[in-house]
Amino acid sequence: MPLRDLLLGLLVITIWALNVIVIKVGVAELPPLLMTTLRFILVSSILVPFYRVTRAQLPFLLLLSLTFGTLHFALLFIGLEQSEAGTGALLVQMGTPFATLLAVIFLKEKLGPKRLIGLLLSFAGVIVLAGGPTLPSPLPLCILLLSAFGWAVSQLLIKRGPAIAPLALAGWVALLAVPQVAIGSWLFENGQWQAIKEAGWAGWGAVFYTAVMSSIVAYGIWYALLRRHPVNRVVPMTLLVPVLAVGLGALLMDDSLGIHKLMGGGLVVAGIGLILIRFRKRRPAL
Template sequence: MATRHFFLILLVVSLWAFNNIAVKWGLYELPPLFLTWMRFVVVALLLVPFCRINRQQLPWLLLLGFTFGFLHFSLLFVGMRYTDAGTGAIVVQLGTPIAMLLAMVVLKEKLRPIQLFGIMVSLSGVVVLAGSPTIPAWWVLLILICSATGWAISNLIVKKSPPIPPLTMTGWIALFALPVVGLASLTLESEQLGALRHAGWHGWFGIFYSAIASSIVAYTLWYWLLKKYNVNLIMPYSLLTPVLSVIMGILFLGDSLNSFKILGAALVVLGTAIAVVNLRNLRMHARFPRLRRR
């Protein structure tokens, strides 16, 4: 992997890590599904007028609007309302091993035994953190696992989809997610407009950071990297996101630092290092050509 691409990945995971802080701030003042909907409104308004799609791309974007827009993001925001930023981020990282294993089965991408061992070590860290008292009920854990599954499936869809420029993908996923997320908010939540009118900087920062820094900047870079490299080369790096989220949660939100978080974070870092070291030589330039604009 080129050095500049390595630093791009670190930038992406850092933006995602702080997004958990921004979302928690937003949830102080806005319902989770409505916060998700507002995020997608901002993204769609900023990108869709400048991005065109064709008939070949349309069904893939519609599918991603559900798996990524609704299944991943909406359930993530709901789950984050009931746990702290670090713990929620780590449970959602189950999507990384799920995606790697699905890539092995569906895309026929090979995993060496040492790579599987690294995934297992990282997963053990996730399991330790999932046992933290900051998970208040089994259904909160289930919601976050469903969000992780949506993330994993979406990454495979991106790999199999026809070429779509990253900004186009980001904008149209947001647009196609609006109806289902909006309907869910209307059905399950109340007083959304009142909450928006009375929202302070926490609520608005949560909307705009999540929309611009996390969606437009971070995911655009992520889509580009997914098209350039093997899924199993890129995915292990995302396991650094929950570790950074734990640290940022302590610094910015006053989250507790207990033995679950310390041991879990150590296992995640160790497992990531094992997996990444053995994946660095797996380049996929021949299989996945550069993105081209249409």
């Protein structure tokens, strides 16, 4: 991979790692479901005018708005409000093992010994994290794992669904998710209008960053890299996201770096690495 593309990949990883920190900052000023709603409004207003979809694609996009928009993103914002940034980032990475299990169950994909070991390491990492003081209480823990499960289900739907341009998918999923998350905010949160009036640069900057930088800019660069290079050279770079998020959480948010987080996080990342990275078999010398 050329140095320019490698640096672009690292830029995307940094944007996504910072996204976890930014969400934590944002939900300190805006209720999480309200912030998610504002994020979706901004994403859809930027993308939808430039990307059209067919009427036949709308049922699929509506289903995806439930799993990806509401189940993944809304629960991610709620869970991060009540947990450390680094721990939250590690737990959300469990989406990859969940997706692997779902693919084995529903798509009849073969697991293989390497991926099985990866799954076991990932879940062992969560158990180690559970023994430490940085794991959130049971409710936000379940919320973050459900968010990861929502991501996993969405990846299977995208894999089996109609071919839609990635940014078109992001824009229309955001648009269809707006009423769902807005109703959730109306039912379960209060003081929304006051929060909007009192939010400062940190709250509005967080909305902008999560919508424009994390969703549009980062994914735009990422999909361009995937078009230019083999998937197995690009995707493993995502393993750096939780590592960098843990470091940034400790640096910027004073998150703790105990032995349970380091060991548990290491096991999660190692397990995901075994799932994602494909090792080429060496051809025997002639």
